[in-house]
Amino acid sequence: MSKSFDAKEKTTIDRRNMLKALVGGCATASLTGCLVREQEPGAKGWVPQQYDAPSNWPPQVRGRVPIDPENPSIVRDDRKCVLCGQCIEVCKKIQTIYGSYALPVKDDFICIHCGQCTLWCPTGAIAEADDRTRVLQALKDPTKVVIVQTAPSTRVGLGEEFGMPAGSWVEGKQVAALRRLGFSRVFDTNFTADLTIMEEGSELIERLTGKSEAPLPQLTSCCPGWVKFVEYYYPEWMPNLSTAKSPQQMLGAVLKTYYAKKTGIDPRTIFSVSVMPCTAKKFESARPEFNAAGRYWKNDGLRDIDAVLTVRELALLMKEAGLDFASLPEESYDSLLGEGSGAALIFGSTGGVMEAAVRTAYHAVTGQKAPALAFDLAPVRGLSGVKEASLDVPGHGKVCVAVAHGLHNARTLLDRVKAGTARYDFIEVMSCPGGCIGGGGMPRSSVPPADDVRRSRIRSLQVKDAAGTLRESHENQEIKELYRSFLGRPLSHLSHELLHTDYVSRAKHLKVDPKALEEILAGQVTEASRP
């Protein structure tokens, strides 16, 4: 950082100034009488080094991304911004959002809410929109039953906030901490990840077998940043998006319907919180259409999810409550919406949804357990930006799948399919490099976030999946019970009402700049983090 130029001026003394000082004119003599300062206001601060070159050398990295003051996911504190330009680096090069649209702007601050900028911003100027107060208020309210769900990757992230190595497994401690914070039930988003697989897998089979008119390839829909990205940039692909809601929204919907009914809790008293590795989940939960329970009970005000906390916000709540993380016991999730398979667990990693879907879809088509390959689907594991695999499914034939993470990679993949140079049946996309374990709501690690942290978190999920006995979504007993006693079967009428959704084109809010985009895409991204 360089200081203001006038620092120099403060201590110079030349004859002219001396003269001025002597005649008592315009300059103020300092106490010692030998330093003369010609007062110029301002110029008392500094700017980062890149802004200090002569004006014919414009800075390479400059400025910052625009952020809507009304953005439901991220906020920026101007006092902390040092104009380092890192947010632009990630938004433009990794996510291909900033700089992809033509100027002048229309009527939107284009943002898919992934929150990668919150991880890259070195000063923490950009952070999640803070929802802790609302949650604390609900926890204090005796008329509210405050129920929480935790996403798959939270349990391999939270420990880092308490000094543990990246990827430390803290599932049981996280549950215990949530109980001590006053949540009356602790449920697992893994449960609805299994439900997502049941619905999305059945949908895929319908598309594959021609039972449904919806086009192939089917695109995953569990990542809200990715969904908004399609709505902005590829509205013509919206019919390809699976209509299945994300696990977060599915849990919110069954919580205030199925669970409320079964336990006799008035759904109006339920305050539903989710702990997510993600900032876009805040945006998702606020999408107007996500009040399935409200429609079910004919009470419009009923939201499926009332508040979303990032892992970082949860850690802050715990620290403020004075919980001693080390001495917390290991506790288990509550039942009815608390059981999750290993397949659901690996949702947190890039390629995980694909692997989970393959296990269940294979079983659904053939009636047999998927081959060992589907329990360690190496081609879609790891951090290369675009991955693909194909699988022979007896009775159906070859199924081709692809996986991308980070939206630069997603564009590359989609453009390949568009151009006809590749053909797939099913495509998984996660906005964040590495998948949810690299989400914008996960603990900050290095700046910029590093692949070794991502790998540690992924490994942790895969090890637990491999060690478990329940590794297929369709074997989840609580899921079976949910279908038996409430939903009927996947894609039933009620399932559609509660667990499926549709999409809105946002194309009118921006004009894509194809040339600029081409330039951005020319910068190759293979590994997750590096442009």
Next chain:
Amino acid sequence: MNGSNAVLVDLTQCVGCGSCTVACKLWNGKPYDKGAPATGLHPVADHSNWTTLTQRKAEKDGAPAWRFVKAQCMHCEEPACVSSCMSKAMRKTEQGPVVYRPDLCAGCRYCMMACPFEVPKYEWGKVIPSVSKCQMCSTRLAHGRSPACTDACPTGALRFGRRQELLGIAHDKLKTGRYVNKVYGEREAGGTSWLYISDIPFGQLGFKANVTSESLPAIAEHYMRKTPALLLGGAALFMGLSKLIQRKKAVAAAEEGKREQ
């Protein structure tokens, strides 16, 4: 002064990031005040916010069109503030900036009344207040740098250069037909060092429409010639006042210095 420095603001290129306002605060060491934001729908231009960025929800061809308008001192070619200032605290430098010297400021606030753009602000909250406004980073310019805001702008909405050259660029852009046919600042108040082009009529973006294109000091002179006595008396009075305040400031500065030690 057409060889002097200037900034061309292309309002169609601004994405509303507010980097310019942060650069200004960083470089000038200006504090933040939650109650007086520098950006947003209703920013507050004051002694700490030398530049503001206003979000305008305008319309174009029947569709909503948001624009972001950066505002700061226009750095007039022939500044009314300079000619209204009797203690010579305001000055137009050869390089382009209109700068002021708080040590010379008598606190009369004539400049605030004279300015056609309502730029100079008063430090109402200070014990020894002075007038305050954007200096166009005069010390940076003196070292061959550009104003901090123009350096930080990631889109090129702010372009620093020679006024004559920038006017050429502006008029070339107007020829594309994508802009309204006007360079704001080319003639306003006799010409300013900050120039704006826009695709939406300036009036709809909050720009003052009725600023005279005559140089303001010329008008002022017309009146002042008639009142030489008052002028002289005024000048003497202000010189006296300036000296007085000067002394007060020196004492205050000395005391502050003591406190810091």
